[in-house]
Amino acid sequence: MRNMSDIIEQYLKQLIQDSGGEVVEIKRAHIAEKFDCVPSQLNYVIKTRFTNEHGYTVESKRGGGGYIRITKVETHSKTEYLAHLKKLIGDGVSEQNANRLVQSMFENEVITIKEAKIINAAVERETLMLELPFRDTLRASILRRIIDVILYSEE
Amino acid sequence: MRNMSDIIEQYLKQLIQDSGGEVVEIKRAHIAEKFDCVPSQLNYVIKTRFTNEHGYTVESKRGGGGYIRITKVETHSKTEYLAHLKKLIGDGVSEQNANRLVQSMFENEVITIKEAKIINAAVERETLMLELPFRDTLRASILRRIIDVILYSEE
DNA sequence: CCTCTTTTGACCTTCTTTGACTATAATTAT
DNA sequence: ATAATTATAGTCAAAGAAGGTCAAAAGAGG
Numbered sequence: 206m207r208n209m210s211d212i213i214e215q216y217l218k219q220l221i222q223d224s225g226g227e228v229v230e231i232k233r234a235h236i237a238e239k240f241d242c243v244p245s246q247l248n249y250v251i252k253t254r255f256t257n258e259h260g261y262t263v264e265s266k267r268g269g270g271g272y273i274r275i276t277k278v279e280t281h282s283k284t285e286y287l288a289h290l291k292k293l294i295g296d297g298v299s300e301q302n303a304n305r306l307v308q309s310m311f312e313n314e315v316i317t318i319k320e321a322k323i324i325n326a327a328v329e330r331e332t333l334m335l336e337l338p339f340r341d342t343l344r345a346s347i348l349r350r351i352i353d354v355i356l357y358s359e360e
Numbered sequence: 361m362r363n364m365s366d367i368i369e370q371y372l373k374q375l376i377q378d379s380g381g382e383v384v385e386i387k388r389a390h391i392a393e394k395f396d397c398v399p400s401q402l403n404y405v406i407k408t409r410f411t412n413e414h415g416y417t418v419e420s421k422r423g424g425g426g427y428i429r430i431t432k433v434e435t436h437s438k439t440e441y442l443a444h445l446k447k448l449i450g451d452g453v454s455e456q457n458a459n460r461l462v463q464s465m466f467e468n469e470v471i472t473i474k475e476a477k478i479i480n481a482a483v484e485r486e487t488l489m490l491e492l493p494f495r496d497t498l499r500a501s502i503l504r505r506i507i508d509v510i511l512y513s514e515e
Numbered sequence: 516c517c518t519c520t521t522t523t524g525a526c527c528t529t530c531t532t533t534g535a536c537t538a539t540a541a542t543t544a545t
Numbered sequence: 546a547t548a549a550t551t552a553t554a555g556t557c558a559a560a561g562a563a564g565g566t567c568a569a570a571a572g573a574g575g
Binding site: 210211323324325326327329331332333334335343346350354355357 | 502
């Protein structure tokens with residue numbers, strides 16, 4: 206793969222899978238050493254690839270016996286999961302976060318890849334042709350409506 | 361041969377063929393060096409010879425480990441039909457006409473019922489929260505973008 | 516000549532990597 | 546108990562590594 210951050214991302218996701226698909230607990234320094242990078246790179250990876258929008262929760266503790274725990278958000282109940290996403294969207298959402306949400310929905314098999322592309326296209330910056338902050342508001346509105354539709358058509 | 365852009369075009373198409381005829385991933389700077397031209401020439405080549413209309417999709421990423429990926433898309437039989445729809449949409453479209461278009465796409469099996477619902481949700485009056493005539497303009501923009509991804513993301 | 520296409524380069528934006536400095540928790544020494 | 550030390554993790558900004566944009570200059574064709 207292309208770069209260290211991507212590699213570490215994959216590694217962590219594998220760890221989650223291997224441990225039952227829900228959670229993983231790591232030592233920051235340990236992973237950093239394994240991949241021969243600075244510890245703070247782990248923070249970067251987490252901040253860009255394991256956000257709420259991506260469907261993860263991260264907890265950590267400093268000091269002796271410290272750790273970083275990454276938990277995958279429960280998606281067994283599609284209803285709750287989608288309600289959760291709607292909450293994250295709120296009244297406004299950036300394109301970056303929107304993409305993360307869509308990615309998460311795809312990974313959780315709520316939508317297909319084609320649906321993901323359609324949704325992303327609908328909320329792209331260029332498509333929405335508006336200035337901030339209206340653009341983020343509109344994007345949120347569109348996404349919330351789409352999620353509603355997905356909720357309906359599941360039943 | 362005639363000029364650098366044509367040569368690079370041929371080279372890239374050859375690369376796609378050699379790798380199974382579907383996709384190629386390059387480093388812009390690397391190709392530029394190979395042909396002893398400025399990196400931005402690659403952008404020119406891509407913009408003039410690997411467009412959607414030519415049957416290609418281009419994705420890219422900046423920063424460390426960056427790349428440009430060119431994917432060849434089978435131009436399926438629906439191409440003309442969708443181009444026609446885009447023309448109909450033009451710079452503005454009412455909700456009613458939008459719904460008709462979406463319905464038509466569904467009936468022509470260009471999209472699934474769920475995709476139809478998603479698209480309709482995205483362009484609803486309520487969702488778009490704008491006054492006329494901006495609303496119709498925005499709706500047109502969204503629909504045109506969506507048709508593009510439908511056209512060029514097939515299979 | 517005039518127009519269209521190609522070539523170039525300066526400047527911009529985005530993403531990643533790195534490291535110095537900070538914050539917090541546990542352990543050990545006083 | 547309290548203080549000092551050690552072990553972790555977090556933050557933030559600078560440096561580095563790509564790719565993107567745009568318009569001027571150069572070239573090709575009619």
